[in-house]
């Protein structure tokens with residue numbers, strides 16, 4: 001029987017340069033599964049990851065991993081997690097295998113186990129065919145996969161993935177997302193992103209952060225149910241569309257014929273007259289619409 005992994009963030013605050021409140025009394029609790037940390041630019045997502053990984057020091061609060069403060073022995077805690085940073089920091093002239101060997105050495109893996117460990121992570125991330133290629137010859141998607149590969153070395157119980165699909169095309173994004181969901185068993189995987197599509201189908205729970213504060217944490221289903229009244233759809237004429245532009249927050253528009261447009265809007269307070277004038281019907285929101293509603297509108301929860 002495996003022990004339940006648990007990570008508890010208690011009252012974490014961080015102020016940069018005495019004035020910038022990057023995190024303000026953040027309280028969160030995680031057990032096994034994938035969690036999405038969503039928020040706009042500057043919300044504090046990377047700062048949270050940097051505190052978790054010992055790159056940045058907190059100003060207040062504590063973080064417990066399986067009941068013990070990670071700050072008591074942060075160097076030892078580093079053996080428990082893999083971190084995929086937002087920015088690539090790879091050595092372009094090394095081959096994939098050489099780079100992974102270097103990371104294995106940094107992570108203290110015994111020489112005789114290194115080959116097997118490299119094989120394992122290359123296989124998991126489907127990079128085996130590239131093992132002898134130089135890093136500077138890899139595509140953007142392959143480089144992201146290599147970063148994920150390095151995070152997986154030593155099979156850590158915690159994975160902190162900062163914008164794992166940044167810069168990828170839709171196909172590569174889907175591949176990386178599928179890979180992440182295949183890894184979730186018995187691990188806590190925190191994914192920071194401002195892309196709801198990265199999170200919607202794979203996260204057990206979603207955390208919304210804004211200006212350093214947690215504004216919402218719940219399962220995707222519960223969030224979508226709670227915000228079920230914010231979204232409406234209709235098919236309207238081009239003229240009607242021009243009339244509505246700038247007056248109602250629009251989440252999606254697609255032209256379906258020469259003069260017909262499919263439109264989705266997100267706003268709880270659209271006047272009944274407007275809804276009936278443009279034949280709007282209630283629609284189930286997706287996570288992106290909830291995100292837009294919370295962060296783009298004046299709708300703080």
Ligand SMILES: Nc1ncnc2c1ncn2[C@@H]1O[C@H](COP(=O)(O)OP(=O)(O)OP(=O)(O)O)[C@@H](O)[C@H]1O
Nearest residue numbers: 016017020022039040041042043044045046047048
């Ligand atoms: N080293 C630093 N020195 C000063 N201010 C910083 C530093 N790092 C981050 N900040 C500020 O702290 C706040 C939170 O930044 P952070 O990078 O954690 O946000 P984020 O949610 O990860 O944003 P993004 O999605 O753009 O990466 C921002 O106002 C940012 O400008």
